Amino acid sequence: MSAPTEPPVLRHPLVRLAQVAVRHPVVVPVGAVVIAVLIGAVIIAAAGLDPLTAYAAVLSGAFDPDTLDYTVSVWAFICGMALVAAIPLRMGEFNLGGNGQLVLGGLAAAVVAGQSGLPPLLAVPVAILAAAVLAGAFGAISAPLATRFGIPIIISTLLLSPVAVAVVSYLLRFQIGEKGAAVAQTDRFPESARMWALGDLSYTNVGLIIVILLMVAYWLVDSRTAVGFELRVVGANRRFGAYGGVRVGRLALGAMAASGAVAGIVGAIITLSAPYRLTDGALLSPGYTFAGLAAALLAGGRPALVPVTAVLFTVLQVGGAAMERSADVPRQLSDVLQGVVIVVLALRTVVDNRRSGEKGAR
Amino acid sequence: MTLTASSSPAVELSGISKRFGAVVANDGVDLVLRRGSVHAVMGENGAGKSTLMSILFGLVTPDSGQIRVDGSPVTFSSPLDAIAAGLGMVHQHFRLFESMTVAANVVFGAEPRRLGLVDRRAAEARVRELGERYGLEIDPRARVSQLSVGERQRVEILKALHRDATILILDEPTAVLTPGEVSSLFAVIRRAADSGTTVVLVTHKINEVLSVSDEVTVLRDGRVTGRFATGDTSGAELVHAMTGRDVLEVSNQGDVTPGATVLRVRDAVVSEGGVERVGNVSFDVHAGEIVGIAGVSGNGQHEVVEAILGTRSLARGSVELQGADVTGWSVRDRRAHGVAVIPEDRRGEGSAITMTIAENLTLGHHRDAPIGASRGLRRGWISLRAQRARARELIEQFDIRTPSGQHTAGSLSGGNAQKVVIARELSHGAPLLVAEQPTQGVDVGAIEAIHGRLLDYRTAGGAVLLVSHEISELLALADRVLVMLSGEIVAELSRAEATSASIGAAMSGAGGGAGAAATTATAATATTTTTTPATGVPR
Numbered sequence: 006m007s008a009p010t011e012p013p014v015l016r017h018p019l020v021r022l023a024q025v026a027v028r029h030p031v032v033v034p035v036g037a038v039v040i041a042v043l044i045g046a047v048i049i050a051a052a053g054l055d056p057l058t059a060y061a062a063v064l065s066g067a068f069d070p071d072t073l074d075y076t077v078s079v080w081a082f083i084c085g086m087a088l089v090a091a092i093p094l095r096m097g098e099f100n101l102g103g104n105g106q107l108v109l110g111g112l113a114a115a116v117v118a119g120q121s122g123l124p125p126l127l128a129v130p131v132a133i134l135a136a137a138v139l140a141g142a143f144g145a146i147s148a149p150l151a152t153r154f155g156i157p158i159i160i161s162t163l164l165l166s167p168v169a170v171a172v173v174s175y176l177l178r179f180q181i182g183e184k185g186a187a188v189a190q191t192d193r194f195p196e197s198a199r200m201w202a203l204g205d206l207s208y209t210n211v212g213l214i215i216v217i218l219l220m221v222a223y224w225l226v227d228s229r230t231a232v233g234f235e236l237r238v239v240g241a242n243r244r245f246g247a248y249g250g251v252r253v254g255r256l257a258l259g260a261m262a263a264s265g266a267v268a269g270i271v272g273a274i275i276t277l278s279a280p281y282r283l284t285d286g287a288l289l290s291p292g293y294t295f296a297g298l299a300a301a302l303l304a305g306g307r308p309a310l311v312p313v314t315a316v317l318f319t320v321l322q323v324g325g326a327a328m329e330r331s332a333d334v335p336r337q338l339s340d341v342l343q344g345v346v347i348v349v350l351a352l353r354t355v356v357d358n359r360r361s362g363e364k365g366a367r
Numbered sequence: 368m369t370l371t372a373s374s375s376p377a378v379e380l381s382g383i384s385k386r387f388g389a390v391v392a393n394d395g396v397d398l399v400l401r402r403g404s405v406h407a408v409m410g411e412n413g414a415g416k417s418t419l420m421s422i423l424f425g426l427v428t429p430d431s432g433q434i435r436v437d438g439s440p441v442t443f444s445s446p447l448d449a450i451a452a453g454l455g456m457v458h459q460h461f462r463l464f465e466s467m468t469v470a471a472n473v474v475f476g477a478e479p480r481r482l483g484l485v486d487r488r489a490a491e492a493r494v495r496e497l498g499e500r501y502g503l504e505i506d507p508r509a510r511v512s513q514l515s516v517g518e519r520q521r522v523e524i525l526k527a528l529h530r531d532a533t534i535l536i537l538d539e540p541t542a543v544l545t546p547g548e549v550s551s552l553f554a555v556i557r558r559a560a561d562s563g564t565t566v567v568l569v570t571h572k573i574n575e576v577l578s579v580s581d582e583v584t585v586l587r588d589g590r591v592t593g594r595f596a597t598g599d600t601s602g603a604e605l606v607h608a609m610t611g612r613d614v615l616e617v618s619n620q621g622d623v624t625p626g627a628t629v630l631r632v633r634d635a636v637v638s639e640g641g642v643e644r645v646g647n648v649s650f651d652v653h654a655g656e657i658v659g660i661a662g663v664s665g666n667g668q669h670e671v672v673e674a675i676l677g678t679r680s681l682a683r684g685s686v687e688l689q690g691a692d693v694t695g696w697s698v699r700d701r702r703a704h705g706v707a708v709i710p711e712d713r714r715g716e717g718s719a720i721t722m723t724i725a726e727n728l729t730l731g732h733h734r735d736a737p738i739g740a741s742r743g744l745r746r747g748w749i750s751l752r753a754q755r756a757r758a759r760e761l762i763e764q765f766d767i768r769t770p771s772g773q774h775t776a777g778s779l780s781g782g783n784a785q786k787v788v789i790a791r792e793l794s795h796g797a798p799l800l801v802a803e804q805p806t807q808g809v810d811v812g813a814i815e816a817i818h819g820r821l822l823d824y825r826t827a828g829g830a831v832l833l834v835s836h837e838i839s840e841l842l843a844l845a846d847r848v849l850v851m852l853s854g855e856i857v858a859e860l861s862r863a864e865a866t867s868a869s870i871g872a873a874m875s876g877a878g879g880g881a882g883a884a885a886t887t888a889t890a891a892t893a894t895t896t897t898t899t900p901a902t903g904v905p906r
Contacts, residue, residue, distance in 0.1 A: 231733050231747050238730055241719035247678055248708070248716050249730035250699035 034303050034310075037349035038317065041342045048341060049334055059332045063339075066327020067320040078208040078278075079291070080319040081216040085271035086297025087304070087311045088216075088223055092264040093158065094306035095227065096239040096256060102162030103294035105169030106144050106265045110136035110272025112173045115191050115283035116181065118198035118276070128198035129277060133215070136273035137266040143169060144265020148258035158261065170289070177285045189285035200277040212274035219267055224308035236260060240306070268294075292340070296322055299343045302350050318343065375438045377402040377534055377565040378423070378454075383432035385418055390770075390778065392418035393429070394589040400534065405556055405566045407576040407597070410586035411609055411782060411810030416569050419586070420536050423567075424456045425449035436534075455527025456536040461519050463511045470494045470507035473525045497528050502551075502558050517548030524555065528564075535559060536567045541575060542807070545663055546871070553579045571609070571810045573602045585609055606811055618843045619657065619822060621862055625846070626654035628690075629705075629799045629830035630675065635684035637670040637854075644670045645854045647684070652799065657821065657831040659845030661838065661870050667854035668834045669711060672803050675832070676708045677701045689798055702731060707797040709788055711804045711834075713781075717788040720777030724769055725758035727776045728791050732757075765790040766816070782813045793820060800824055803834040818844060838870050850874055 046056035067076055086103055093100045100106075117123070117132035147161040176182075177189040201211040227233040235256055239246035247253055271293070276283045296318040303317070304310035325339030378400040385393040393415045400406050410416045421427040423434065425443030434441050436452045443449045446456070463472050470490040479489035494507035503521045511519060520540060527535055537556070541549045556579055560566050568580060576583055577597060585593035585608040593608030630652040637645035645667040652658045660668050673679035675686055677698040685694045693701050710716040718727050729749075733739045737753040740746050758772030767786045769779060776787060789805065802821060806814040821844055825831050835841050841848050848865045850858040850873035858873035 229749055229751070231739050231749055234726070234729065234733050234749055237722065238719055238726070241721045242715075244716045245719045245730070247698065248676065248710060250697070250702045251730075252697060252699060 033353050034305070034314070034350070037303065037346050037353070040349050041345040044345050045338060045342045048338065052334070054332065054334055059328050059334045059338075062328040062332040062334075063320060063324030065324075066331070067324035069327070072323075074206045075208045076319060076323045077213065078210075079293075079323050080315055081209070081213045082271055082275060082291075082293045083296045083300060083319050083322070084220060084312055084315040085216045085267060085274070086293045087300040087315050088219055088297070089264050089268045089271070089294075090298040090301035091304065091306040091308070091311055092223065092236075092267070093257075093260045094240070094301055095233075095236045096260055097243065098257060098260065099159040100144065100147075100162050100261065100264045101159055101298070102144065102147070102166035102169075102265075103268050103297065104289055105162075105166030106140040106268030107272040107275075107288050107294060108173040109143050109169050110140040110269030111276040111283050111288050112136075112176065112272075113139040113269065114273035114276045115194075118194040119181075119191050121198075122195075123198070125197040129200060132198060132277060133270055133273045136269035136276075138269070140269025140272065141262045141266030144268065145258055145262035148254065148261045151257060152254035158257065162261075174285050177283065182285075183282075190287075191283045194277065194281045198277065199281050200274060207279070210274075210278055212278060215270065215274060219270070220308065220312060223311075227308045232256070232259065291322070295340075296343060299347055302347060375402075376400055376435075377437065379435040379438075380419070380423065381433050381435075383419065383422055383429050383434075385415075385422060385427065385429045387418075388778065391589050393422070393432075396432070396586065396589070396591055398584055398591070400565050400567060401582065402533075402565050403560055403563045404581040405560045405568060405579055407568045407570060407580035407583045408586065409571060409573075409576055409583055409605060409609060411571060411812055414586040414609070414810070415589040416571075416586055417538065418589075420456070420538060420567070420569055423449070424454055424536060450530055450532070453531065453533040454536065455530060455532025455534070457520065457523040457527060457538065457540060459539045459542060461523055463519060463522060465510070465512040467511060468507065469505055469509050469511060469514075469522050469525075472511055472522050473497075473507075473529050475526070477530055493529060494525060497525055500562070501528065502555050503528075515548075517544050517552070520544070520548075520552070521555075528559075533563070534565045534567070536569070538569045539571075540568070541570065541572065549575075573605050573811070576605065577602060609811060618818075619825075619846065619862070621846065623655040623826055623846075625656040626828065628652075629654050629688070630832065631685075631687040632671070632675070633685045633687070635671065635674055635686065636682045637667070637674055637679060638682045639670075643682075643854055645674070648851075648854075648856055649684075650849055650856060650859075652830045652832050654798065654828050654830050655825060656846040657825050657833055657844050659841040659848040660832065660834045660851055661836075661841050661848055662851035662874055663836065666851045668851050669803065670854075671851075672708065672710070672801055672832075672834060675799075675801055676706065702795070702797070705798040707731075707792040707795040707800050709792050709800070709802040709805050711807070713785055713788050718776045718784060721775060723773050724762070724767070724776050724779070724787055725754050725772035727787050728758050728761055728772070729754050731791065731795065761790040761794060782809045785809050785817075786813065789817060789820065793824065797829075799830045799832070801832045801834070804836065805833070806835075806837070806840060814840075838867050838874075841865070841870065842867065 042060070046060075049056040049059050086107070089103045089106070090100055113135040114132040117135045118128060121128065121131070123131055143165070144162070146165065147158045150156045150161045151158045174189065177191065181191055182189050183192050203210050203213065227236065235246065235251045238249065239251055239253055239256060243253065272288055275288055297315070300314040300318045301311060303314040321339040321342055325336040328334050328338070329336040376399045378398075380396065380398040383393050383396040396415070396419055398408070398419065408416050408419065418427060422429045425446045425448050428444070434443065441448070441452055443452070464475070470487065470493075473494050474485070474490040478485045479493065480486055481489065491507040494505070498504045503525055505518060505521050505525070511522060514522070524535070540552060544552060556566050556568070560581070568575070570576060580597045583593070583595045583597055583600065583605065584591055585595075585605060587609060593605070595604070628651050632651075633649050635645055635648045636643060648667070648671060650658070660671070662668050670679060674681050677693070677696060681694060685692055687693065688701060688704050688706060691704060693704060696704070714720060729738055733749055735741055737750065738757060739749055755772060761767070762769060762772055765786045767779070767790065768783050776784060779787065785805070792800065805821065806817050809817065818840070821831055821833065833841065833844060842865060845865065846862055848860045848870055849856050850860070850870060852874065860869055860873070
């Protein structure tokens, strides 16, 4: 064997290093964020403002000690909605119906809280349970639609969602809403049916604990159970799963039901928190569903990463509002940044597919 | 060839090294290709053949080393550079536009033009001219989608020749061909070499190397372990260089008496889009026997396997497993009742390349002890410790070459990836094992090991259904051979009746049992081309 005496530089070492680095799994999500931030900076600069000031405002706004309580509550909701997207994502399916499931959860919680007259210890758990059941059932509809009729889950969830939103909106306006109010909303719930407080915090309440428990449960199921293993197998290669005896249809049913149920629980928590009423559109306007979806995509559905990526979108969400106030940059910029992150991630998927296609089928 | 100025090597690779993460694919490889010769590059799976060829063709950048073409150093940053330097590569998996004509595919990217438009006539004339020169006759107007695999390969070769390739790399060209197609491919290779083209033949089939090549370079574990002039070497010597040991032929001694019926297929019909892929197939497999299914691929064998596993439902007929009618059962229930399958498509169906080797070894075992549990408090949970332990055990037992079970299955070479599938399926200890092309694309050493395991499985009382395109494999292993043609079983041959000639004749539809080997090869080619009436006949 002759050792190469004069190793010829076939390509610049930096280029090669870059090629190797690009393949590392962490690089892509981080890269997506960096690219998004850079594009955001260009947009801010193009608007004649200083990107550094704007980003500083985002960070200081999000981590302002006086409003950290609020930031944490937003983080919990985004984590919850990230879970909604992450569960089906793990098996390669997209639940784009988070909005519909969220408002159905809010509706169920509002009906139980406002009309049942249950005693204090029961009202909140029952309301949350009802929300999980209704939203879970609604989410689950998409699974048989896919298995029996071949309608992709991504399509049916997307199209069913506005139906649920419209129905809830109708009910709030004409059936269960407060009589004579200018805004379509329910009466305030009795004291007995309000989310339990956590110390003397005004925004964060026991809902945070519930979301954290849900995330721990997802992590456990994903890494330590047969069902979680099957989810990952199907997500990695559907045919391999079917060949190995995974009942893909049932798995999809379970995943969609769980996903919908989590959305319902998040809807219930938001509804039962201050101002203790269900207002038309209030669950959707903060955009938790989309932020959660982006966080889940960025985390690749991995349970350990979801809370981390959720921090990023919480900062954008909360800090975006602060930025608008102090740096005069419209908060829509945070939506732009979320969008760019998703586009970059989608590009990754396309590139991956192309690369694996080139390697040949077997 | 005499030592004139023009007899400098066509290509010279020196000191080529390449590593992928922890795996060293090439380690200081030297390769010299003499102009106008057929040079075989041999090696087991994972020996580094494909990487070396990818480097030569500009698909992969080496970590170090040098490439010289016609004596001058070159750097290929993409296949386009390699093509410009006179290289052409025919990949194992073809890259053709199925809906376009042969001529359009051949000239794609280097079209003859007239008035700025593609000159279709010139393109067709070019295909005819090249075809005549190299013996690659094919109808330039036929659509690729109508061509057989062998004909598609011709199109790929023509593509390279059209671009004036003087160095032609053929990656495992015979893996997909019938015996008749193989011999005509060899004639083409010879003709090309005689007219001055340098041909590189990547293969692990010894008889092919001996029959067509002039020189051989053998790789093992990324290093060159032998260089031979074909005339001066023997099969045994090549095997030794490839594996570092002499291969003992494993074969069925026919010493086990079949027991109870394990699999009973009755009047099975599989249709797809109104077309019957399998028509009225009936057969039994007993404990302690290996039943082979022979046939040119695409004659319904794969559909039969799917119907047995349950990934495809029967239009009519039944499948019985150990006395129970499992026709309407799910895959999971059938597996639990006692069937394991080594599938043909190991990347697409037999594994998840993005998951770890340990996880790949777990699927199907994840609800049973020790990794899972079928009852009690631990039901539904998975023990990661047991999963790791089991992976270590199987990696050791099946000699899977990997740094650890936590690497992805996609990081393994073809042969090792196949070992993962086989390890997982054999360790079920299921009464019925269906093995579909278990040694496809697997090197000599691994073939021997796999054959040994299938025989052991049978000796231990297992029923084995072996689907294979390799007649030699069926002859070595099967107690009985069923031959499938156009979705039907056209012959059943006992061990005594089964010969290369009788199986070949039945495969080609020349009548069960009779027919000489020579007519077999021709007939087999005829069979595969019946679907392409337009081919070879100018319209």
